[in-house]
Amino acid sequence: MLEVIGAGLPRTGTMSMKAALERLGFGPCYHMFEVITHPDHVDRWLAATAGEVHGREGWDKVFDGYRSATDWPASHYWRELAETYPDAKVVLTVRDPRSWYPSINMLMSGPAASAAARDGRSLEELPEQAREIFTGMVRMRPALDAIGRCYFGPDWSSGHGIPSEELAVEVFERHVAAVKAGVPADRLLVFDVREGWGPLCAFLGVETPTEPFPRLNDADSMRQNFERLLRGEPFTVPPPR
Numbered sequence: 181m182l183e184v185i186g187a188g189l190p191r192t193g194t195m196s197m198k199a200a201l202e203r204l205g206f207g208p209c210y211h212m213f214e215v216i217t218h219p220d221h222v223d224r225w226l227a228a229t230a231g232e233v234h235g236r237e238g239w240d241k242v243f244d245g246y247r248s249a250t251d252w253p254a255s256h257y258w259r260e261l262a263e264t265y266p267d268a269k270v271v272l273t274v275r276d277p278r279s280w281y282p283s284i285n286m287l288m289s290g291p292a293a294s295a296a297a298r299d300g301r302s303l304e305e306l307p308e309q310a311r312e313i314f315t316g317m318v319r320m321r322p323a324l325d326a327i328g329r330c331y332f333g334p335d336w337s338s339g340h341g342i343p344s345e346e347l348a349v350e351v352f353e354r355h356v357a358a359v360k361a362g363v364p365a366d367r368l369l370v371f372d373v374r375e376g377w378g379p380l381c382a383f384l385g386v387e388t389p390t391e392p393f394p395r396l397n398d399a400d401s402m403r404q405n406f407e408r409l410l411r412g413e414p415f416t417v418p419p420p421r
Contacts, residue, residue: 182243182265184209184384186250187258187359188273189331189352191283193373194251197273199394200377201248204386210249217415219316222323225253229326239264256327262363269384270363272370277352281345288328289341307412331355 184206186197198209215221224242227233233242239261243249262270303311325337331351332342342348369383376393405415
């Protein structure tokens with residue numbers, strides 16, 4: 181059962197949020213990394229984007245074993261999840277939308293399963309885990325395309341980036357406004373991860389850890405992991421720095 185619902189868009193500190201929520205006892209936290217490392221989860225999201233996941237029973241199956249969620253694909257369904265889990269708190273991670281643009285554009289321009297990411301090798305030539313993960317990401321693309329079109333327009337598809345900074349800023353601000361309007365104020369925290377533990381711990385009603393707030397870069401983490409994969413090393417979530 182989800183206790184914390186992350187409603188923030190990708191590249192808003194969602195990897196740091198995953199680490200923070202798990203440190204605070206709300207783990208495991210669902211993140212795009214879960215789809216990557218569990219290729220069988222792709223079917224859950226294909227069903228969700230096809231409108232086949234309904235009510236508590238359906239979402240419990242999607243998030244079986246998880247206590248919180250952040251990042252796409254989960255955060256796209258913040259409305260459904262807030263309704264399904266009425267006692268869960270909602271955290272909307274934010275950042276300056278103009279600094280968000282180059283980061284999200286890089287993510288959307290370079291799908292992990294591209295030939296370049298595979299270092300020019302065919303799937304059959306890759307190490308076993310790399311082959312499984314890249315195959316899963318290829319299968320996940322229709323779900324990610326369906327989600328992306330809700331934000332960037334009906335003609336958008338992954339691998340083509342965001343047409344302009346103006347569109348990115350508009351998308352970001354529209355999303356923030358929608359979440360603020362759709363979630364009661366006493367149930368919502370609008371949170372910039374640079375604020376650290378204080379606001380998050382106060383909102384969740386937990387003690388503040390003594391160690392620094394985790395700082396994890398989604399882009400660097402992803403790049404380093406794919407480099408390890410291509411060398412035949414395991415895909416792992418790196419420790420905070």
